Amino acid sequence: MSVEETGYPPFPAGETLLARTPDRARPDQGGAAEPLLEVTDLRVQFRRGGRRVNAVNGLSYRLPAGRMLAIIGESGSGKSVSVRALMGLLPETATITGSARFDGSELVGLPEPEMRGRRGADIAMVFQDPTRSLNPTMKIGLQITEAVRAHADMDRNAARDRAIELLQLVKLPVPERRLVEYPHQLSGGMRQRVMIAIALAAEPRLLIADEATTALDVTTQAQIMELLLELQERLGMAVLMISHDLGLAATYAEDVIVMYAGRAVEYAPAGTLFEHVRMPYTQALLGAIPRLDREPHAPMPSTPGQAPDLTALPAGCPFAPRCTSADEQCADEPPFAEHEPGHWWACWHPVRDGA
Amino acid sequence: MTTVHERPTETSESPLLRATNIVQEFSVRGAAGLKSGVVHAVSDVSFDIHAGETLGVVGETGSGKSTLARAIMQSPRAKSGEVHFQGTDLTRLRRRKLVAARRQLQMVFQDPFGSLNPKWRVSELVEEPLVGYGTSGSNGRRQRVRELLDLVGLNPDSYGRRRPHELSGGQCQRVAIARAIALQPALIVCDEAVSSLDVLIQAQVLNLFERLRSELGLSYLFISHDLALVKQISDRVAVLHLGQLCEIGPSEGIYRAPRHPYTAALLASIPTLGAGSGRARRPKPISGEPPSALHPPSGCRFRTRCPRAAQKCADEVPQLRESAAGHRVACHFPLDETP
Numbered sequence: 129m130s131v132e133e134t135g136y137p138p139f140p141a142g143e144t145l146l147a148r149t150p151d152r153a154r155p156d157q158g159g160a161a162e163p164l165l166e167v168t169d170l171r172v173q174f175r176r177g178g179r180r181v182n183a184v185n186g187l188s189y190r191l192p193a194g195r196m197l198a199i200i201g202e203s204g205s206g207k208s209v210s211v212r213a214l215m216g217l218l219p220e221t222a223t224i225t226g227s228a229r230f231d232g233s234e235l236v237g238l239p240e241p242e243m244r245g246r247r248g249a250d251i252a253m254v255f256q257d258p259t260r261s262l263n264p265t266m267k268i269g270l271q272i273t274e275a276v277r278a279h280a281d282m283d284r285n286a287a288r289d290r291a292i293e294l295l296q297l298v299k300l301p302v303p304e305r306r307l308v309e310y311p312h313q314l315s316g317g318m319r320q321r322v323m324i325a326i327a328l329a330a331e332p333r334l335l336i337a338d339e340a341t342t343a344l345d346v347t348t349q350a351q352i353m354e355l356l357l358e359l360q361e362r363l364g365m366a367v368l369m370i371s372h373d374l375g376l377a378a379t380y381a382e383d384v385i386v387m388y389a390g391r392a393v394e395y396a397p398a399g400t401l402f403e404h405v406r407m408p409y410t411q412a413l414l415g416a417i418p419r420l421d422r423e424p425h426a427p428m429p430s431t432p433g434q435a436p437d438l439t440a441l442p443a444g445c446p447f448a449p450r451c452t453s454a455d456e457q458c459a460d461e462p463p464f465a466e467h468e469p470g471h472w473w474a475c476w477h478p479v480r481d482g483a
Numbered sequence: 484m485t486t487v488h489e490r491p492t493e494t495s496e497s498p499l500l501r502a503t504n505i506v507q508e509f510s511v512r513g514a515a516g517l518k519s520g521v522v523h524a525v526s527d528v529s530f531d532i533h534a535g536e537t538l539g540v541v542g543e544t545g546s547g548k549s550t551l552a553r554a555i556m557q558s559p560r561a562k563s564g565e566v567h568f569q570g571t572d573l574t575r576l577r578r579r580k581l582v583a584a585r586r587q588l589q590m591v592f593q594d595p596f597g598s599l600n601p602k603w604r605v606s607e608l609v610e611e612p613l614v615g616y617g618t619s620g621s622n623g624r625r626q627r628v629r630e631l632l633d634l635v636g637l638n639p640d641s642y643g644r645r646r647p648h649e650l651s652g653g654q655c656q657r658v659a660i661a662r663a664i665a666l667q668p669a670l671i672v673c674d675e676a677v678s679s680l681d682v683l684i685q686a687q688v689l690n691l692f693e694r695l696r697s698e699l700g701l702s703y704l705f706i707s708h709d710l711a712l713v714k715q716i717s718d719r720v721a722v723l724h725l726g727q728l729c730e731i732g733p734s735e736g737i738y739r740a741p742r743h744p745y746t747a748a749l750l751a752s753i754p755t756l757g758a759g760s761g762r763a764r765r766p767k768p769i770s771g772e773p774p775s776a777l778h779p780p781s782g783c784r785f786r787t788r789c790p791r792a793a794q795k796c797a798d799e800v801p802q803l804r805e806s807a808a809g810h811r812v813a814c815h816f817p818l819d820e821t822p
């Protein structure tokens with residue numbers, strides 16, 4: 129992904145990111161008002177040879193401005209594909225259906241030129257793969273200043289100052305030095321921070337962070353997350369984060385979605401979700417988190433079996449072949465519904481508290 | 484797993500891998516008013532790994548973990564130092580011999596997308612090491628590829644014909660792992676090898692690693708930011724700070740009673756998710772900015788952030804000293820042994 133393609137939006141010259149006040153042309157979308165992003169029954173199918181890969185199978189959620197939503201779940205369950213669909217960044221082999229309304233207007237089916245305008249200006253994304261997002265032959269400084277100047281009327285010096293400021297914001301040591309370096313000269317975690325800086329150059333209203341802090345040590349990770357919280361509060365930015373780190377989601381996100389086989393299987397405010405787990409799959413995830421109190425070489429608790437084949441999804445609950453609570457009823461698809469206030473899940477035999 | 488490949492015999496006391504005084508530096512050219520300089524990425528690091536052992540490597544981002552891993556793989560070679568693997572010094576081997584040695588030495592790279600040839604199909608990617616090192620018969624190879632994909636939780640029928648861009652991040656990472664274990668090497672260098680996986684698949688892969696270790700005597704150099712995970716799989720742990728080794732020893736001991744102030748700070752920064760309550764505890768981050776690898780502080784490189792720092796720490800580089808059996812610490816004023 130070149131900077132060109134992602135098309136980063138204007139940044140008003142002379143204004144610093146943190147100095148901008150939330151009331152500036154930013155309608156309040158919190159509370160019961162219309163959410164900034166509302167995704168309804170999103171589906172993505174890829175054509176591959178004669179077969180179809182059902183990557184996302186009916187995903188729905190709401191994200192108000194100023195909030196953080198975490199998507200966690202199985203590897204290959206459609207987390208990245210579902211957000212790339214919002215950004216209009218899927219290959220031609222993908223068919224997208226359903227709806228994704230951003231600030232009241234529909235993103236699904238939006239023609240590319242309009243989508244390009246949205247991308248960056250309103251929605252910015254930090255991608256899971258740093259090597260595909262940064263241009264290896266271009267110095268870091270040029271990549272950031274290009275992003276900064278893509279739409280902003282700013283001379284080179286101002287753009288350079290702004291780039292340094294952004295790198296400071298993401299806690300990259302000696303930012304002046306980084307400007308003249310190439311991506312391969314940075315460590316994995318440093319590259320990730322550069323990508324976050326580029327995404328923030330846009331001052332987006334929605335930031336999508338796909339495994340954005342995975343290669344960072346816990347201290348740097350905490351610093352970045354605190355920064356995102358701060359931007360959320362000050363700018364009313366909404367954050368959609370994808371992570372395999374359940375602790376991170378529990379600590380920073382207000383709401384959490386758990387995905388399995390292309391669908392949401394549990395969805396609740398973070399506190400509710402982790403204190404009152406209902407889905408057997410979520411419970412299995414929690415049980416498999418590495419723990420400091422285990423002895424070296426102690427076997428990890430494992431859940432046998434594999435995720436279902438997305439080209440031939442079985443009827444019924446997709447977790448059934450691996451679920452210890454499965455019975456005949458699970459051959460019917462359990463409805464994804466709000467079974468308790470604010471707490472959604474899709475299971476016939478939800479886990480009870482304290483189980 | 485199929486056949487166990489023969490390995491050159493070793494005497495019990497000689498380690499599988501012995502890295503001695505590894506130094507890696509990069510010169511960076513100055514521009515726009517910046518002076519040229521040298522990045523001290525890895526400075527005089529030495530350690531051993533024995534057959535069947537897992538050495539965990541931890542440290543902040545930018546501390547030199549990947550650079551050290553690549554120096555062991557000889558790509559690029561370290562500026563100085565020796566890497567003895569199965570008795571031969573890899574730093575002196577010519578290309579052909581090195582390629583032969585690499586059969587026993589594999590690496591899973593930090594970036595799952597970048598390390599796979601985008602034009603190849605999954606089955607070709609996994610088959611390649613088998614072809615390269617002469618596992619004969621295409622039928623046998625195809626069978627082995629299926630077996631390997633199954634082991635990393637990828638259904639060979641649905642994924643074998645895909646190309647990397649048709650995979651998720653974690654699926655790419657699993658293909659890279661399948662490649663690394665394909666030849667049952669003696670040592671696998673894992674650089675954040677499981678960090679793109681959900682915890683269930685992660686557990687499955689780690690159990691696979693454990694099984695290969697206990698059944699075939701594989702060894703691992705295991706780099707990760709997940710300190711709990713490192714503890715669970717490592718016999719010993721090495722702590723890197725700004726290119727220097729500050730502490731190395733049995734993982735139980737290091738986690739129970741870290742002796743180096745940096746290790747202690749690193750451990751205090753671990754976020755926890757209460758198993759029963761589901762409540763998360765915000766970690767205590769290490770205070771201060773890590774110093775620049777371009778101009779590291781004199782003496783102990785942690786001194787600008789260390790609560791125990793004294794004059795001596797600026798004047799003298801602390802040397803690694805044995806504090807308990809197999810536990811070595813580079814600090815002038817180490818923490819007490821009792822936590």
Ligand SMILES: Nc1ncnc2c1ncn2[C@@H]1O[C@H](COP(=O)(O)OP(=O)(O)OP(=O)(O)O)[C@@H](O)[C@H]1O
Nearest residue numbers: 174183203204205206207208209649650651652653
């Ligand atoms: N271009 C494509 N063609 C066919 N299938 C695809 C394509 N891109 C992705 N997929 C499949 O879609 C599913 C969802 O992929 P996605 O990248 O969204 O997973 P993910 O949840 O982000 O996983 P991870 O945590 O491993 O990154 C995967 O099973 C993947 O193999």
Ligand SMILES: Nc1ncnc2c1ncn2[C@@H]1O[C@H](COP(=O)(O)OP(=O)(O)OP(=O)(O)O)[C@@H](O)[C@H]1O
Nearest residue numbers: 313314315316317509524544545546547548549550
């Ligand atoms: N080719 C290079 N040229 C210049 N500097 C480099 C090069 N490769 C690495 N460095 C520098 O060496 C230092 C160590 O980098 P390395 O990638 O080994 O860190 P790391 O411990 O793996 O970090 P992370 O946890 O973020 O992956 C960093 O300061 C990095 O910028």
Ligand code: SF4
Nearest residue numbers: 445448451458475476
């Ligand atoms: S619906 Fe049945 S199989 Fe699915 S998670 Fe619930 S109990 Fe398990």
Ligand code: SF4
Nearest residue numbers: 783786789796814815
């Ligand atoms: S040598 Fe000094 S500065 Fe370094 S860790 Fe020990 S006490 Fe701290």
Ligand SMILES: [Mg+2]
Nearest residue numbers: 208256651652
């Ligand atoms: Mg993904």
Ligand SMILES: [Mg+2]
Nearest residue numbers: 315316549593
């Ligand atoms: Mg690294």
